[in-house]
Amino acid sequence: MEIRVINPWEWQNERSYVQAVEVKNPEGTLYVSGQTAISADGISSDENMESQIILALKNLEEVITKAGYECKGIVRLNIYTTSTAELWPHFAIIQDWVAKHGIKQATTLLEVKSLFETLKVELEATVVK
Known part of the structure; x- marks a missing residue:
């Protein structure tokens, strides 16, 4: 597999994402449903x-791990939140995890009106691998 990052600028580097990712000849592609803060028992x-x-x-x-993939193979990460104002002070948690x-x-970050039950963020x- 070959991965090529396309960044015409440098400002996105401080925000922990890239402008585009090209993937050639992957062994597999995993599309992961939005993951939230739900316990193993299904409690939000x-x-x-x-x-x-x-x-x-x-x-x-x-x-990702249970599917036999690695987090370093993430080429797209969409973030949904009910409040960007609440998310920003903690965005470094996501940035540190990415690093x-x-x-x-x-990456695309979207503020949405609501998520399931009491949830505030969905990833x-x-x-690819």
């Missing part, structure tokens, strides 16, 4: 944004 978190981000990342990583795994992904990924 009613905790704060920071706690929900941490659990959503943990759940995302678990799905830890050496991920270079295209949707495309992963």
